[in-house]
Amino acid sequence: MNATAQPLVVVSIVNWNTPSRTLACLDAVARLDYPRLRTIVVDNASRDDSATRLRARCADVIVAPRNAGFAAGHALAWQEARRCAADAIWLLNSDAVVEPDALAALMAARQAHGDAIFGGLPLRDDGGATTIIDLPEKYLDPAATPRPWRRDRVLRFDDAWRQRAPFRVGAVSGVSMLLPLAVAERHGWLDASWFMYCEEIDYCLRLREAGVASWLVPGARAWHARRGSQQGRAGVAGVMGYYEARNEIRLARRHAGRATAAIVAAKKCARALATATFAPARARWILRGGIDGIRGRDGRPHAPDDLL
Secondary structure, rough: HHHHHHOOOOEEEEEOOHHHHHHHHHHHHHOOOOOOEEEEEOOOOOHHHHHHHHHHHOOOOOEOOOOHHHHHHHHHHHHHHHHHHEEEEEEEEEEEEEEHHHHHHHHHHHHHHHOOOEEEEEEOOOOOOOOEEOOOOHHOOOOOOOOOOOOOOOOOHHHHHHHOOOEEOOOOOEEEEEEHHHHHHHHHOOOOOOOOOOOHHHHHHHHHHHHOOOOEEEEEEEEEEOOOOOOHHHHHHHHHHHHHHHHHHHHHHHHHHHHHHHHHHHHHHHHHHOOOOHHHHHHHHHHHHHHHHHHHHOOOOHHHHHOO
């Protein structure tokens, strides 16, 4: 099949004050062996020289008027994907480096399984000789829901995983997630009220209820740096601890019920107390997140931009 006969895919990368990482991500995208794609970088109102540096490398850079978070940032690229009649949009974290055949593997799964959600396999080094799969184990279960007591096992990437075919799961990671535009047109976009954390899990679980499956594609591998925007920024790391705590409680309430949410909230508060002995500022953020999760607060009450 020639390149023009391949479905068009829009690659969406959201940058927030991490131009060097985003440039590395773009370098990896440039090495993809999929022949028909358009790359769009959304700069989420960075306060550094991101927009200038990224425009020197990428023709399509959208500068958002404000940092409205993960889902809202990618939504700007989604609107462009709709305008250019793309078949799918690939949400890709700016701190991820994809392997050259990643998009081709995702699109092969898309062709085989139709209108569904497709996740690449996020990987990270553990600092030694082991490669870790950066996805909570519980979500490998197609019927997964948030679980407060079961601790996720560490998943190690090995030859068996390397050869594994795409398979149904409960949810995929937003590090690398391919959405056919037909799915988003029928079911809507990710919920921007999460701001950051858990929005992709919520989307997968919500669409599962509507009959849309999520597939994990082990052949579509992305090396994930994790928390790239937090490194060297203690204040940002603190407020992100807030959103992580708050949204895990929200996720539990929405998809597992109030009793499960209460247990998750109690665990978050216990974590805040344990953290207070060595990181009191972060502990306060986690506790705030726990309280707001119980209260059901959403949106962006605290702007990480103000803590740069």
